[in-house]
Amino acid sequence: MDTTTAVIDLDLPGPRISRHVYGHFAEHLGRCIYGGFYVGEDADVPHVRGIRLDVVEALRELAIPNLRWPGGCFADDYHWRDGIGPRDERPRMVNSHWGDVVEDNAFGTHEFMDLCELLGAEAYVAGNVGSGTVAEMSEWIEYLTRADDSPMAALRRANGRDEPWKVPFFGVGNEAWGCGGNLRVEQFASLARQYSTYVRDHAGNEVYRIAAGASDGDLHWTEVLMQSFGPLDGPADAAAPAAPFQGISLHYYTFTGTWQDKGSATGFTEDEWYLALQKASFMEHLLTRHGQVMDRYDPARRVGLVVDEWGTWWNVEPGTNPGFLYQQNTLRDALVASVHLDAFHRHADRVVMANIAQTVNVLQAMLLTDPDTGALVRTPSFHVFAMNRPHHDADSLAVHLRDVPEREVDGDALPLVSASASVKGDAACVSLTNLDADAARTVVLDLRGRDVVGHAATVLTAAATSSHNTPDDPAAVAPAPLDSVRAHERGLEVTLPAHSYVTVTLTLG
Template sequence: MSSLTAVIDLDLPGPTISRHVYGHFAEHLGRCIYGGFWVGEDSDVPNVRGIRTDVVEALRALRIPNLRWPGGCFADDYHWRDGVGPRDQRPRMVNSHWGDVVEDNSFGTHEFMDLCEMLGAEPYVNGNVGSGTVREMSEWVEYLTRADDSPMAALRRANGRDEPWQVPYFGIGNEPWGCGGNMTAEHYADLARQYATYVRNHGGNTVYKIAAGANADDYHWTEALMKVSQKLGCGCDPRGFFQGISLHYYTMTGGWVGSKGHATQFDTDDWYATMRRARKIEEIVRGHANVMDAYDPDHRIGLVVDEWGTWWDVEEGTNPGFLYQQNTLRDALVASTHFDVFHRYARRISMANIAQTVNVLQAMILTDPDTGALVLTPTYHVFEMNTGHHDASSLAVHVKGEVPTRAVEGADVPLLSMSASTKDDAALVSLSNLDADAPTTVVLDLRGREVTGFSARVLTAPTIQTHNTPDAPDAVAPVAHDGVRPHSRGLEVDLPARSYTTVRLELGA
């Protein structure tokens, strides 16, 4: 068993980790909306105004901070007026991106905003640039947020909602380099300025406008957006077209063409390949942050990682366009390592949204279409274990000693990932052991404040392929961890193989 030391200065808090990096994403895709969140008011599944009750309760336990909707690729096919008014009079549409199915628009603006209110989450609405118009987007913001007798406010009242909603986040299109229009970076940058001009603040609602950013390591795309928003090396105020730039990055063992890898049938080589590609998020975030720093040294424009997570081949027998995949311990550790990166780059990353919330890709929740059973995934538990990081101050973790590595695809992949934060009189330390077979021990050298108490939880499983099902809903679930003990420098923590551990510290002066 190897051992190393991690030094944490508890009295030197860094940038705040926004709770919004624990955001979620719900697209009109497969069974995320229909059959996931939305079952309809006549369903036998318990619901409130058509929204599934147990899904809401499970997500409230995560303190879900925001929810992105309606896409994704779907956003640039979506015309919001088709989703308001009496449900039986709403026009149908073809969801050409995801399964080529026809949907009836029964879940639209009012239903989404109702869902956000039930969740206690802030809405992140994604507008249509690819097939929409400037006027359409501007009127949607007016419909959502204006309080007086303007035309769109009057239409909202006619559709049953008197008071405006608060909509703090609005996306200016999605993936314009691909499904959102196949544009060049410079062409989209000009459109982003134009569209964002008409996404107005009405009354007391201030919109944080998010430009559609890069795919993975396309740093040129980010620079094109920064050029139109700020002068190179200028510390003055940005021009205000948008306040955030998005980034999309998915983890898979295959490629975009052909197999992306199997969600549950994989070996240790696949495990380590996954960890290598998951850890690439740090290189990608650093690259985009460096570009943004050149134009915005004061960090006034946020990096919004609003699509991230694993993408595997769909489960056998399901619609290929519905992107339904199982979720194992491997997915949980992909999530935990991503969060460590988001914590380290808290000064730049203002939001992140895992793809997606229910029944799609790296979901928090899986629902059975036949029995109605609800399953919480291993990834769900990582989100729950990390709620103590919400709006906490990041703490630097300095490792002394050699972090164990494994050679994977020509690179040495670190097998330990850590981050820490502090809030009020507590701190939370997160530790991921990515070694599939070997445990390790870490000494937490805790400095600057007295530790008056501690507790720990661990998430692991007998195999790397273990996952939760209706018959075994707690096959991967956190339990109290007794492998933590006092040490002359602070605490000594045993990390089982293939595990995620959180240690909560109670702090004195």
């Protein structure tokens, strides 16, 4: 068995990995909200004010840091006043993007903020630029966060909430290049400045405003948005925050086919296994290129990059509504997640938040709920997020890999080992992914700068690359202790099983 070496200087911490790169996304799409998070107050499933309790408990295991809502494409059709007040008096609307179904607005602002409080998560509210108005957005942030007797604060109290909420993140539009208005970036840059100006800080609530950014490799979109700022070349510690918005987004999805036929979630070949992981690895390139554009205008890195939609997008499960985007979640999805998270760790100096799409029952979900039995299933992707909790708000550590095997995929070289690491106090965590579908791999952790006085390791793998969890077999892909960690003259030696994800936690002296 060949050996890869990972050199890690434990005493040289780098930029902090924000816990917010482990954020999530909940759109009014399929069974994400209705039947996922929200079952209504008359449901037989255990709930708190209509919010499904086992979903909340499972997500609290992940220490979910933030939740983005109400979209997505849905956000630019959503008018927040339709989702407040008595539920039986709320107007209906057509969800034209996702299944052309009628939305009754039973889950609105109060229900979402209640959900965030139950989760212990911070709210990331996405505002409507596509079909909304500046006044509508301005009044929404006032309704949410103002404490006195302003018109919107009084309206909130009339609807049953006395104290304002904290809303630290606010999205100014979504996919303005597509479903959010089909705008040119020059048009949107002006709108982003205008709308952001009216997303005001009320009652001590400081808002981090995120303008709708690029899709995939559209560097021109990023450049025009960066040009719309004033001077950003002063030192970060001496300069005011970027204004009028503070972050820009980036969206990128992983699939192996075409937009019309994206590939099966479970019935894939070995070539498609590698192609998916190569597509996932492209995130590194995107972060580098968009970061380079941002660096030209913002060398102090006062503007954050927010990857608020990412993950796998496969064909829907046979027999399900094609507009509901319900797909299974296999070990392949878990490794797509680990590769992305490694990239976010490496770019912690610029990537301030990321939101996997989506949390429940849609795309690369953390959780699947069975509509017939009511069962809740934790997916393989859920377990990657759980295993990575030590990285939350830890300082990144550079990992220098040597002798990494590669495979040619679609004309490019795919490294078959991915890694990242972080340190927090007297603890460190090393994440290791073996992308090889068939062969195990030995990795020597060359640990320098601090003494390692203890270690433990966890592995996520399964019998087959397409293994996935179901109500009948909820632990087909589940974490387990890894005993193939041995002392080595340079530190530790770890054997990674084929198609596996491993975390090694270190106790430092």
